[in-house]
Amino acid sequence: MKNSKGGIYKRFIKRPMDFILSLIAIIVLSPVFLVVAILVRVKLGSPVLFKQKRPGLNGKIFMMFKFRTMTDERDKNGKLLQDSVRLTKFGRFLRSTSLDELPELFNILRGDMSIVGPRPQLVRDMVFMTSKQRERHSVLPGLTGWAQVNGRNGVTWEKKLALDLEYVNSITFFSDCQIIFITIDKVFKRDGISSEGMDTAEDFGDYLLNCGKMSKDEYDRIQMEAKRLVN
Known part of the structure; x- marks a missing residue:
């Protein structure tokens, strides 16, 4: 992908295109929204x-909005x-299926997100990133991204963040189209959904702690920062 930090597409075309395409998608997929919402309510409960x-x-x-995929089952002490x-x-x-x-x-329609961009990670992931890695936030986060079509949750955190930075420095109309088409192909193949042996991706801080790249004291201190930002 070619470097295009301030290209015409990025500055003037990408956001209007996001708005138009997300609006069309919401209208066309409204029956799917309805069916999935009903099934989620019946099978998993509320809120949908x-x-x-x-x-x-x-x-x-x-x-950020998603359809819920988990129940609210708790132990005898009320803990999830x-x-x-x-x-x-x-x-x-x-x-x-990424449904x-x-x-x-709706986040894209509101301007919180873009169709293509670095995936919006958790706040508790962002606080563990270096200043260089946080440059991924210099653009709107995306429904899909360069890291997602190159392994999604199947690559290391370092590789994932490096791919995000590669995208941030290389935004073009053709690269976005490429990512969208690859994403569609991967969704149909259900490729790279989760890390091996895990139902959900490992948090960045947990990864750094478990790999011995961070002390427990530092981990706890940064986690407190994440809680402050969320609250």
Whole structure:
């Protein structure tokens, strides 16, 4: 992909195109939204939508929408059970087909996200990134991105963030089209949905701690920063 930090497409065309395409997609896929919403309500309960704060453009926090894929099962002390227990067969289906991501089209319509861009990670992931890695937030996060079509959750965190930076420095109309077409192909093949042996991707901080790249004291300190940002 060619370097295009300030190209005409990025500055003047990308956002209007995002708005138009997301609006068309919402209208065309409205029957799918309705069916999935009903199934989620019946199989997983309410609320139908899962809402979570994520870092967006320039690290500004926004509320991202997805269809819920987990139950609210808790232990006798009221604590949520682990993901592998709460993630049902239906929830896995929604994730493997990316149907759970459909409500993010409303985030794109609102201007919180773009169709193509670095995926909006958790706030508790952002706080563990270096200043260089945080440059991924210099553009709107995307429904799909360069890292997603090059392994999604199957690549290391370092590789994923490097791919995000590669995209940020190389935004063109043709590269976005390429990413969209590859994404469609991967969705149909259900390729690269989760890391091997895990139902959900490992948090960046947990990865750094488990790999011995960070001390427990530093990990705890940075996690407190994440809680402050979310609250």
